[in-house]
Amino acid sequence: MIVAGLDIGASVTKGVLINENKIWTLSEVQASDSIASAVGCLGRLLSNSKIKIKDLSQVALTGSISKDLKLDMIDLRYKIVDEIDAIGVGGLHLSGKKEAIVASVGTGTAIVHAKLEEKRYYVEHLGGTGIGGGTMVGLGKLLLNKDRATTILKRARSGDASRVNLLVQDIVGGPIGRIPANATASNFGKVGDDTRPEDVALGLVTMISEIIVTLTYFAAKQKKLENDIVFVGRLPSQELFSERLSQTLEMLGGRCIIPVNALYATAIGAAKAII
Numbered sequence: 001m002i003v004a005g006l007d008i009g010a011s012v013t014k015g016v017l018i019n020e021n022k023i024w025t026l027s028e029v030q031a032s033d034s035i036a037s038a039v040g041c042l043g044r045l046l047s048n049s050k051i052k053i054k055d056l057s058q059v060a061l062t063g064s065i066s067k068d069l070k071l072d073m074i075d076l077r078y079k080i081v082d083e084i085d086a087i088g089v090g091g092l093h094l095s096g097k098k099e100a101i102v103a104s105v106g107t108g109t110a111i112v113h114a115k116l117e118e119k120r121y122y123v124e125h126l127g128g129t130g131i132g133g134g135t136m137v138g139l140g141k142l143l144l145n146k147d148r149a150t151t152i153l154k155r156a157r158s159g160d161a162s163r164v165n166l167l168v169q170d171i172v173g174g175p176i177g178r179i180p181a182n183a184t185a186s187n188f189g190k191v192g193d194d195t196r197p198e199d200v201a202l203g204l205v206t207m208i209s210e211i212i213v214t215l216t217y218f219a220a221k222q223k224k225l226e227n228d229i230v231f232v233g234r235l236p237s238q239e240l241f242s243e244r245l246s247q248t249l250e251m252l253g254g255r256c257i258i259p260v261n262a263l264y265a266t267a268i269g270a271a272k273a274i275i
């Protein structure tokens with residue numbers, strides 16, 4: 001029984017073909033609208049895996065799906081899976097955990113509590129924040145006149161956080177308890193004449209990561225799951241973000257997994273939810 005999972009966004013669809021035992025193929029398609037990207041993604045998945053549309057037992061749709069989205073023109077059976085459920089199920093499946101806090105970091109951030117008990121998934125939406133990839137691209141445009149995520153991240157890699165953020169060592173000259181000397185005391189709190197564009201780019205990535213980690217950590221602590229955090233979505237799939245997320249969380253006393261295929265977690269979760 002092969003199932004397709006499509007995580008449909010405004011212009012990008014991430015998709016997967018999966019059965020009980022394995023992931024057959026993954027794909028991401030960008031187009032001018034959600035129907036074009038969803039249908040294009042399904043086509044790419046089928047063509048990658050040489051599976052015929054008639055061999056799909058079902059298609060799971062999730063993501064930011066508008067009420068008018070219909071895929072009736074291609075004769076297939078589909079089910080709509082709530083995006084929050086898909087995030088939770090996908091995070092558990094990819095991490096191999098039975099219970100976790102899953103934070104999906106895309107344009108914005110959603111934080112869920114997911115549990116697998118006797119083959120049933122339970123997912124609770126804990127909250128989230130509008131801070132995410134959209135923030136990086138929007139503020140990148142305002143601060144650096146660059147609105148491509150890859151350009152901002154490339155710049156950030158040669159940045160120096162101590163030229164943009166006020167650090168704990170700037171205030172007390174060393175660490176405070178378990179807070180290391182190079183921890184941020186104030187994001188963008190040390191912008192000065194020697195702050196360069198690459199420092200601003202790193203300041204942006206650092207601030208976004210720190211806000212997301214701090215919120216996720218407090219949500220996880222409330223459930224006593226601070227060592228069982230799973231980050232998924234596009235931002236954690238980027239090396240610089242994954243480093244910043246893991247290091248900041250460790251400093252707070254938590255631990256996370258950023259699984260392989262984190263970008264596809266929601267699509268995988270949607271398919272797993274109906275399989």
Ligand SMILES: Nc1ncnc2c1ncn2[C@@H]1O[C@H](COP(=O)(O)OP(=O)(O)OP(=O)(O)O)[C@@H](O)[C@H]1O
Pocket residue numbers: 009010012064104105106107108109132133134135137149150153233234235238
């Ligand atoms: N190479 C990249 N690295 C990091 N971020 C990127 C990259 N390319 C695009 N982005 C940013 O990632 C965001 C999109 O991520 P993703 O596809 O996970 O979001 P989404 O699923 O549409 O959003 P959400 O899950 O919040 O509804 C956009 O804000 C985009 O600017």
Ligand SMILES: [Mg+2]
Pocket residue numbers: 007104106107233266
């Ligand atoms: Mg998403």
